[in-house]
Amino acid sequence: MSNTVLHKANERGHANHGWLNSHHTFSFGGYYNPNAMNFGALRVLNDDVVSGGMGFGRHPHDNMEIISIPLEGDLEHKDSMGNTAIIREGDIQAMSAGTGIYHSEQNAHENQAVKFLQIWIYPNQKNVEPRYDQLTLNLEDRHNRLQQVLSPNKDDAGIWIYQNAWFHMGKFDKGVSTDYAIKGGKNNGVYAFVLKGDVSINCQQLNTRDGFGIWGVDSISITADTDAEFLLMEVPMIF
Structure with missing residues (x-):
């Protein structure tokens, strides 16, 4: 039996600090919602x-x-492992914090905003040696198909993390449909986040910045109701 959860864009937590305008799908900082603590x-x-x-x-x-996905602009990263890097639209970055790291993230430009997704996933191994990974993706590989951008496997497409998780991104023209098969077994679910446009997943209509989680299924069906961009995050529901 399938289970679902829907988080509408305008129901997310919101914090505007002046320099930072942030929307929280799950409880974070000053936003606490006992019904939105996590998705697996x-x-x-x-x-x-x-x-x-x-x-x-x-x-x-x-x-x-910790996964960062820039959507617009350039973000400068520095950390206690000695890494200094710029991540841009089309890049994906992951850090395994493990036994502990320090880092900073700075807008690399004075005259334009930077927009990015900051995603945290509980690991399946604790106290690992901290590590950093960054990859520039081919944006054409997500046009009307699902582009894998993250997995648990070092030798697979995209970056890897210490969790039985897979991320895919799509940029679909209106009317394009596809299916996504769960990769990690019956204990995994999928959380979809719509970046732009309107998408239907298993007949649930979603709009820009809506989030939708589904578990207890073997696959999901996705249709772009308009030109649309979206992120699929498959994660364990039990971990």
Whole structure:
């Protein structure tokens, strides 16, 4: 029997700090919703806009898989492992915080905002050695098909993390449909986040920035009701 959860865009938590305008799908910071704590191993899905020249100062993390997906602009990353990098639209970044890291994230430009998704996933191994991974994706590989951008496998497409999770991104023309088969077995579910446009998943209509989770199924059907972009996050529901 399938189970679902729907998070409409306008029902998310919202925090506007001036330099940071953030929407929280799940409880985060000053936003607490006991009915929106997580979706299985997916703990945080923040939709962030950072003003020019501003950013997150040096701060710690541990025992969390942290994924950043830039949607617009350039984000400068620095961390205690010695990494300094710029991540841009079309890139994906992952950190295994493990035994502990410090990092900062700064808008690389003074005169334009940077928009990105910040995603946290509970790991399946604790206290691993911290690691950093970044990849530039071919955006054409998601036109009217699902592009795998993350998996648990070092040798598979996309980046990898310490969890039985797979991410796919799609940029579909209106009317295009596809199916997505669950990869991780019966204990996994899929959380879909619509970046742009209107999408139907298993007949549930979704609009820009809506989120929809479904589990207890072997596959899901996806149709772009308009030109649309979306992210699918398959994660364990039991972990």
